[in-house]
Amino acid sequence: MPRRAMITGITGQDGSYLAELLLANGYEVIGMVRRSSTVNFERIAHIQDQLTLVPGDILDEVSMIQVLREHRPQEVYNLAAQSFVQTSWSQPVLTGEVTAMGVTRILDAIRLTDPEIRFYQASSSEMFGKVQETPQLESTPFYPRSPYGVAKVYGHWITVNYRESYHMHASSGILFNHESPRRGLEFLPRKVSHGVARIKLGLDKELRLGNLDAKRDWGYAGDYVRAMWAMLQQDEPQDYVVATGETHSVRELCEVAFDRAGLEMADHVVIDEQFLRPAEVDLLVGDATKAREKIGWETEMSFEGLVQMMVDADIDLLASQTR
Ligand code: NAP
Ligand code: G4F
Numbered sequence: 660m661p662r663r664a665m666i667t668g669i670t671g672q673d674g675s676y677l678a679e680l681l682l683a684n685g686y687e688v689i690g691m692v693r694r695s696s697t698v699n700f701e702r703i704a705h706i707q708d709q710l711t712l713v714p715g716d717i718l719d720e721v722s723m724i725q726v727l728r729e730h731r732p733q734e735v736y737n738l739a740a741q742s743f744v745q746t747s748w749s750q751p752v753l754t755g756e757v758t759a760m761g762v763t764r765i766l767d768a769i770r771l772t773d774p775e776i777r778f779y780q781a782s783s784s785e786m787f788g789k790v791q792e793t794p795q796l797e798s799t800p801f802y803p804r805s806p807y808g809v810a811k812v813y814g815h816w817i818t819v820n821y822r823e824s825y826h827m828h829a830s831s832g833i834l835f836n837h838e839s840p841r842r843g844l845e846f847l848p849r850k851v852s853h854g855v856a857r858i859k860l861g862l863d864k865e866l867r868l869g870n871l872d873a874k875r876d877w878g879y880a881g882d883y884v885r886a887m888w889a890m891l892q893q894d895e896p897q898d899y900v901v902a903t904g905e906t907h908s909v910r911e912l913c914e915v916a917f918d919r920a921g922l923e924m925a926d927h928v929v930i931d932e933q934f935l936r937p938a939e940v941d942l943l944v945g946d947a948t949k950a951r952e953k954i955g956w957e958t959e960m961s962f963e964g965l966v967q968m969m970v971d972a973d974i975d976l977l978a979s980q981t982r
Contacts, residue, residue: 665689665730667717667765668738669710672841673781675702677736677884682709684888689730691715691723691739702841717761723768727776734891736779737765740811743845744785747807748937754806759813766821766829777828777891780818783811784835784876784902784943794946796900797833804938815898822896830890835876835902835945837883838965840972847909848877848969851916856973858927859920860981865927869934871910874942878903879960889954902945903958915966920974 664681668674669690681688690703693716700707713730715722717739727735740758741747747754762780769776787795788804803809815831822829842849847868854866878901886901910924917924950956960968
């Protein structure tokens, strides 16, 4: 019998890469999708015929109990979230309901239907926020700087709590920023790669950004989903930092992107206050030694390679749309 996994957030960036990985590993993949008035399956359209998509919402525990009862997965990956940090200030309650309480709902649905299910929680380096040590590792204290970061801290600790209270195989991946051509357009790296492509093709002249000095540890989403899967194959559930160990500023990322397109960043980037945040996370850089040693995880994509790939992909995409 093939193993069966359920993914919440399968229509998102990570959900699409994880679904590909699980299918390649011979899994039957159940994707929980929330109702919307228009279908948004672009990221999974190429594998949709191999997936079982079922309706459900992280805001509704009963819907998840029904999905779990009907499909009986052995593994559940909880990727669903309101994941855009900036929006978490304008929608703090929704962010808490989805990104924090949603984790309790899915954990509880698992506890009630089949506590043997192995569970992955998508925790975030945003939990480190105003960092208490550098680099950040599993033992670094959290100091979140946004309603999103606060919600992720809740999601992280409720995962630990269900592991300790009910002996569930629940693991949390503390993932640092990871990107790809499938990233949402509002996140900085994709905003830059898409903006650069638009300028290159003469569709725009400027790119409006916020804080160019913030530093992030940026990796490739395709590499990071391998770590999610590996965590659930371990005998013991644990928490792991997943990061490249390198940090770069927003400015450096822009320079690589503009350079790739043969453009001068200074000619096009405009600072726009609307993209500054009420509180910023100035520096993130992770230490993934534990993931390397215990689950054999390695990142394969370089920072420059990632940014260049995203710029190339957006130029190809826009060129095909304007042809
Ligand atoms: P994403 O592209 O924004 O995808 C989020 C997914 O959550 C989408 O499929 C979305 O569905 C779904 N969702 C939102 N609200 C929902 C609800 N009420 N019920 C069910 N599903 C809902 O995010 P991502 O980049 O793939 O990230 C995946 C997870 O990892 C998130 O939890 C994120 O917070 C976390 N994370 C991401 C990073 C990163 O750098 N990418 C780093 C650390 C942690 P729709 O398509 O219908 O909107
Ligand atoms: O790409 P970002 O929006 O990602 P952020 O806030 O680091 O969060 C992402 O990574 C987290 C992991 O650490 C995830 F948990 C979370 O779900 C999300 O995937 O912004 C990156 C940096 C920030 O410092 C921001 O202030 O870029 C800076 N920035 C500067 N100008 C901008 C802009 N960010 C955005 N989105 N748009 C700008 O115009």
